[in-house]
Amino acid sequence: MASLALAQSPPAADTGKKIFESQCALCHGQNGGGGRGPSLLRPKLDKAPDEAALRGVIENGIPPEMPGAWQLHPREVAALAGYVKALGAQPVEAIPGDPARGVQVYQRSGCPGCHIVDGQGEGLGPELSTIGSRRNAAYLRSTVLRPADGLPDNFHYVSIQLSKGSAIKGIRVNEDSFTIQIKDARGLFHSFEKSDIKELKPLPKETPMPSYEKTLSASDLDDLVAYLAARRVK
Ligand code: HEC
Ligand code: HEC
Known part of the structure; x- marks a missing residue:
């Protein structure tokens, strides 16, 4: 009996840790030290300065790179927030260098x-x-x-071959059904009509x-x- 009751309402810290390891560790590291997402081993989080903001970040995410954990129950969100706060109380990441x-x-x-x-x-x-x-x-x-190893999700480098003449590489800034806008290596914007383009090739593994x-x-x-x-x- 006692163990069943325990299984139904485990201590909050443990719930938080389990959710963290299954849903957050992918980007924030198994022990919170960071990866694609920032290290959470910091006493003060810029985007989550207090408990309410922290819960908001967990529920809504931070577009475009951090997804919201909207499927969590408010109690799970609270347990997870408690765990993240506990992570922040640990000693800060030491970075060599000046x-x-x-x-x-x-x-x-x-x-x-x-x-x-x-x-x-x-x-x-x-x-x-x-x-x-x-x-x-x-x-x-x-x-x-x-x-080239860890390109951000919202980064699209493309090569454009125009029907008339030249080819150009750049970062896709915007695109709709008829036009595409890119920024070239010098930071200059270019807009093309898709009807003028012979070939539009994504370069998924490349970066300038x-x-x-x-x-x-x-x-x-x-x-x-x-x-x-x-x-x-x-
Ligand atoms: C797909 C990757 C990804 C996942 C999964 C993810 N995060 Fe994040 N997280 C990020 C990135 C990237 C940022 C930085 C976003 C920014 O500042 O633009 C971030 C930022 C944060 C911040 C704010 C940090 C600060 O310095 O203000 C908190 C807190 C946070 N994440 C907690 C979580 C928790 C808890 C989970 C699990 C429910 C989670 N994240 C899941 C990628 C992720
Ligand atoms: C010719 C242009 C160019 C030069 C020079 C350049 N970068 Fe970048 N950098 C980029 C582009 C484009 C990206 C985005 C795609 C990627 O991650 O490669 C980027 C990405 C980054 C990122 C990751 C940003 C993120 O949001 O994840 C960091 C950090 C960075 N650069 C630092 C540097 C530093 C430090 C130097 C100098 C030692 C440098 N870059 C020189 C073009 C450049």
């Missing part, structure tokens, strides 16, 4: 040619002003070393971002990752 030196690595590696940070820079890559809130250090490191595996020393890489990880929602 963010101040990382700025210099960032500047001299050509990153501002493709990314904007706090209004500075340009180009076709995603804005990085708050990248540290969205990605953990391991993800940042692997993106810099092997950018170069790999920095051969160009950065180990300490430069640590400093760069420390700099990126510190770009957070204020």
Whole structure:
């Protein structure tokens, strides 16, 4: 009897942990240290500063990359929120490297040619002003070393061959039945009528971002990752 009652209403912390491992760990890591999603081992979460906001994030997700767990019962949401808060009470992820030196690595590696940070820079890559809130250090490191390995879901790189003349590669910004808009390597927008296009080819495994595996020393890489990880929602 007692064990049955226990099975029906397990302690909240355990429920939260189980839901986390089955529905959140895929992106936030088995123990919350992050992966495609940010590390949750932080006392203060930018998008979930309090309990109500945390429950909202869990239920509604954060479009486009985090799905909402709308199928959960409010009690399960509460248990999960409790578990996420407990994760945040653990010691913070230690990142080797010096963010101040990382700025210099960032500047001299050509990153501002493709990314904007706090209004500075340009180009076709995603804005990085708050990248540290969205990605953990391991993800940042692997993106810099092997950018094609973990392309964001909403990223579509395409090649367009026009019926008359030239071919162009770019990131798809928008598309409807008749036209497509892309941003090229220099960050310039182009709009094409689909009737003028001979071939539109998705390039699912490609990115214009170069790999920095051969160009950065180990300490430069640590400093760069420390700099990126510190770009957070204020
Ligand atoms: C498909 C991947 C994915 C899944 C599954 C997922 N998340 Fe997320 N989560 C993300 C991403 C990516 C972000 C960052 C989004 C942004 O800031 O744009 C995020 C952000 C968050 C945040 C805000 C963090 C902050 O710093 O403010 C919380 C809290 C969170 N997720 C909790 C959860 C929980 C709990 C679950 C399980 C129900 C879950 N996530 C499932 C990808 C995911
Ligand atoms: C030629 C343009 C280009 C250059 C140069 C470039 N990037 Fe990128 N970067 C991109 C594009 C495009 C993406 C999105 C697709 C992808 O992940 O490869 C991206 C993605 C990223 C991401 C992942 C963003 C996310 O939301 O997941 C990070 C982090 C990043 N770049 C950092 C850097 C850093 C640091 C440098 C300099 C060392 C750099 N990039 C240089 C074009 C560039």
